[in-house]
Amino acid sequence: MRGYKEEISIKTLILIFLIGLIGNFIPFFLISWSEQYIQSNTAGLLLSVAPIFALILSHFLTKDDKFSLRKLISILVGLLGVIFIIGIDTLINISSHPTGNVLPKFVIMIAALGYVISSILAYNIKNVSTIALTTFVTINAAFISLPFMLVAEFNHSSLFNFDSSLSLIYLGLFPTAIAFVLRFHIISKAGPIFLSYVAYLIPVFAIFWGYIFLKETISFDILIGVVLVLFGVFLSRRTNEESNS
Secondary structure: OOOOOOOOOHHHHHHHHHHHHHHHHHHHHHHHHHOOOOOHHHHHHHHHHHHHHHHHHHHHHOOOOOOOHHHHHHHHHHHHHHHHHHOHHHHHHHHOOOOOOHHHHHHHHHHHHHHHHHHHHHHOOOOOOHHHHHHHHHHHHHHHHHHHHHHHHHHOOOOOOHHHHHHHHHHHHHHHHHHHHHHHHHHHHHOHHHHOOHHHHHHHHHHHHHHHHHOOOOOHHHHHHHHHHHHHHHHHHHHHHHHHO
């Protein structure tokens, strides 16, 4: 409808396939599987390793999103904020090894690494529009998912109803299609390191929505953590603006 005409090379098609595999199919599956065994706040904290991965890998895999002292400081400030939000006790529990929980926790960090690598790959694609990139990546991920879905449905067929269909439409539209358009736009404008800060914002939004919908209390430590996370994002954004000016 927008009239885009893309000239996509074989190299770009390979990158798009890898982004769909590493940044869509694998993380979606791993996180969904892991949260059957661990709490969502634990998953949120483990996803917070993403900026560390991004800081290291972007330095070696991109030409213009290099390591700097301010980026390191901004990431450490954000990480400290997450620790305040989640709490030291939760961090200690994550460090323990209760039976059956080690693998799901490790898998969450693998998913975070997949998000970071796919973001770096997308950052290196300069000649494709955000809409086209989102479209090709999600279509690739869907084709990759198809044989696994057929096997799963053959063994345990799904029973669709109105509520489940509505949920599928929501998941496909908002946290996938729209979110990926925004994701690739942010990558192109601010780089994969800045995008990785979404991992620090997950606990912030979890606290906010918990207060709004579940009447959960917000402690002083949580408020300190939110301020530190937002300050870390601010420092990272200032770093990107200075490097682009």
